Amino acid sequence: MTSPQENILSRRTIYRFKDKAVPEAIITQALKAASCAPCHKHTHPWRFYSIGKNTRESLIPLITNLARIKSEKKGSSNVSKDIERAISKIKNAPVLFAITSKLSPDDSFREKEDYAATVCALHNMVLSFWSNGVGSLWSTGSVTREPETYQKLGINGKEEEIIGFIRSGYPLATPDVSKPSYEDVTTYLN
Numbered sequence: 463m464t465s466p467q468e469n470i471l472s473r474r475t476i477y478r479f480k481d482k483a484v485p486e487a488i489i490t491q492a493l494k495a496a497s498c499a500p501c502h503k504h505t506h507p508w509r510f511y512s513i514g515k516n517t518r519e520s521l522i523p524l525i526t527n528l529a530r531i532k533s534e535k536k537g538s539s540n541v542s543k544d545i546e547r548a549i550s551k552i553k554n555a556p557v558l559f560a561i562t563s564k565l566s567p568d569d570s571f572r573e574k575e576d577y578a579a580t581v582c583a584l585h586n587m588v589l590s591f592w593s594n595g596v597g598s599l600w601s602t603g604s605v606t607r608e609p610e611t612y613q614k615l616g617i618n619g620k621e622e623e624i625i626g627f628i629r630s631g632y633p634l635a636t637p638d639v640s641k642p643s644y645e646d647v648t649t650y651l652n
């Protein structure tokens with residue numbers, strides 16, 4: 463069993479997943495870990511939306527449009543392949559969640575603190591998955607920010623903000639990413 467420190471240090475964002483289901487027990491464990499995140503004033507501002515087959519299907523026209531616009535803008539030589547890839551990312555992710563944080567339009571400090579707490583919850587989820595051999599990708603692609611996505615997922619955009627989608631599954635490959643040393647980012651004051 464890996465230690466919490468080893469789990470944190472070895473975690474990498476996973477971009478490609480095996481075609482293998484993640485057991486419900488592992489997903490439940492990750493949701494429990496997420497719900498245990500710290501939050502000031504005990505506001506528990508996070509919500510997790512597990513996105514199933516039918517809801518994914520309902521997002522495909524939007525994903526197609528967004529992928530076409532992005533692909534044409536960058537002058538891609540194969541727009542249909544780009545669209546296919548964008549659809550596959552959502553359709554074939556073994557696990558797909560949207561994570562939202564509570565909005566507080568009249569209290570920007572509360573909203574900022576709540577966002578911080580929701581990030582903690584999201585990362586608890588990612589680390590819990592990782593401790594079970596399941597990798598994740600936090601994405602903030604355009605689909606996560608579209609009014610149509612809120613509508614299809616039944617999320618009230620005046621009350622909650624989608625802070626990202628999490629795609630999770632067993633890794634096909636684990637990227638090597640170099641990180642800055644803690645020494646470069648730490649200042650010791652007398």
Ligand SMILES: Cc1cc2nc3c(=O)[nH]c(=O)nc-3n(C[C@H](O)[C@H](O)[C@H](O)COP(=O)(O)O)c2cc1C
Nearest residue numbers: 473474475476477599600601602603604626637639
């Ligand atoms: C707030 C946030 C948003 C991210 N959005 C995306 C995204 O839209 N697409 C993507 O491929 N990766 C996304 N990532 C993953 C980062 O690119 C990744 O964390 C970074 O490359 C560092 O790699 P590591 O997670 O393996 O340490 C996001 C990460 C964070 C924290």
